[in-house]
Amino acid sequence: MTDLEVQNLFNPAHGRDLNFSPSLPDVMEATNQYKKRHNILNGFEDRTRVELLLIDCQQDFCFPVSPGQSEGQGVDVSIRIAEFIYRNLPYISCITTMMRIHWPYQIFSPIWWIDESGKNLEPATVISSEDIRSGKFQPSPEVSQFTGTNYTWALKQSEFYVKAIEGMGHQLRIHPFHCLVGSRGSNMTGIVQEACWFHSIARGVQPNFQIYDTNPWTECRSVFGADYLLRWDGKGALDQKNTALAHRLLNNDLLFIAGYSGYHSITSTLDDLLHGISLSDPELTRKVHILTDCVVPDFAAECGFCFSPYEKAGMNLVCSGYSLHEYMKLP
Numbered sequence: 001m002t003d004l005e006v007q008n009l010f011n012p013a014h015g016r017d018l019n020f021s022p023s024l025p026d027v028m029e030a031t032n033q034y035k036k037r038h039n040i041l042n043g044f045e046d047r048t049r050v051e052l053l054l055i056d057c058q059q060d061f062c063f064p065v066s067p068g069q070s071e072g073q074g075v076d077v078s079i080r081i082a083e084f085i086y087r088n089l090p091y092i093s094c095i096t097t098m099m100r101i102h103w104p105y106q107i108f109s110p111i112w113w114i115d116e117s118g119k120n121l122e123p124a125t126v127i128s129s130e131d132i133r134s135g136k137f138q139p140s141p142e143v144s145q146f147t148g149t150n151y152t153w154a155l156k157q158s159e160f161y162v163k164a165i166e167g168m169g170h171q172l173r174i175h176p177f178h179c180l181v182g183s184r185g186s187n188m189t190g191i192v193q194e195a196c197w198f199h200s201i202a203r204g205v206q207p208n209f210q211i212y213d214t215n216p217w218t219e220c221r222s223v224f225g226a227d228y229l230l231r232w233d234g235k236g237a238l239d240q241k242n243t244a245l246a247h248r249l250l251n252n253d254l255l256f257i258a259g260y261s262g263y264h265s266i267t268s269t270l271d272d273l274l275h276g277i278s279l280s281d282p283e284l285t286r287k288v289h290i291l292t293d294c295v296v297p298d299f300a301a302e303c304g305f306c307f308s309p310y311e312k313a314g315m316n317l318v319c320s321g322y323s324l325h326e327y328m329k330l331p
Helices: 012-016 024-037 071-087 129-134 141-147 151-167 190-203 243-250 262-278 282-287 308-312
Strands: 050-055 094-100 113-115 137-139 208-212 254-259 288-295 316-318
Touching (some): 012 071, 012 190, 024 190, 050 071, 050 262, 071 190, 071 254, 094 190, 129 137, 137 151, 141 151, 243 262, 254 262, 282 288
Parallel strands (some): 050 094, 050 254, 094 208, 254 288, 288 316
Antiparallel strands (some): 113 137
């Protein structure tokens, strides 16, 4: 349970309800009643800036479309994230929510590729650059729509991308369709959305929702941008890193990170943060706090997912039950 008086609004059972959709008028009424009982400053007035970064808190990750994670993990994390927001409402200055939005045709989707018989690939298929060179797997003819009907360019770019990420230690794995633009699965999980709305109204700040991973030619493991950006023909890049987001996050006094897809998104985002910090000021790692029980590990067991490298680098591992007031000794 939370320490705040939101019992009439917050219901943990909503975290397990795929169909729960919060009502903003109801949230507004509950928030206004709460503000009458508590002296809550506007978030932009905070002397100590605390930001919560939420990653992929969307229905297709909470109620998964693939066997990579259990549904129980997602819903439990959703509930804990909501409780963390309510419990620490007076101290969280801003919440940034990063949301994946995909198109049917993207380089990791089943219909981007065909096998030798012309059949689209199944989810979980791994594609190597050698598979493409040998003709085992090829981009589907429809992919040429993104190159002005130049299929040869599409073939070369697809192979170039796969070979590039192999050099980075990654594989191209076909994902089931998820978080498709306009679909229910792309929506924010209801219980977390409700908590974000409550925070927005109570602290007088606009919720910061940002979408990413929309470029058909690339995949973003990190919220800061694609795994690989360059074109095969040497004529520039297909996308760019969101360095402005990284700089803004690290301008806070404290940054808390939570979300779904622990290995796929959280660790890659932390890696990008660490890289950026190493180029500027290593002391900035002390600002970063990972909410370890508010991360869905996804296929962590197979990938050896753990937080220890980030703790060794100087980041902080905390649980959602911590009170920010006590933990950071705020006045």
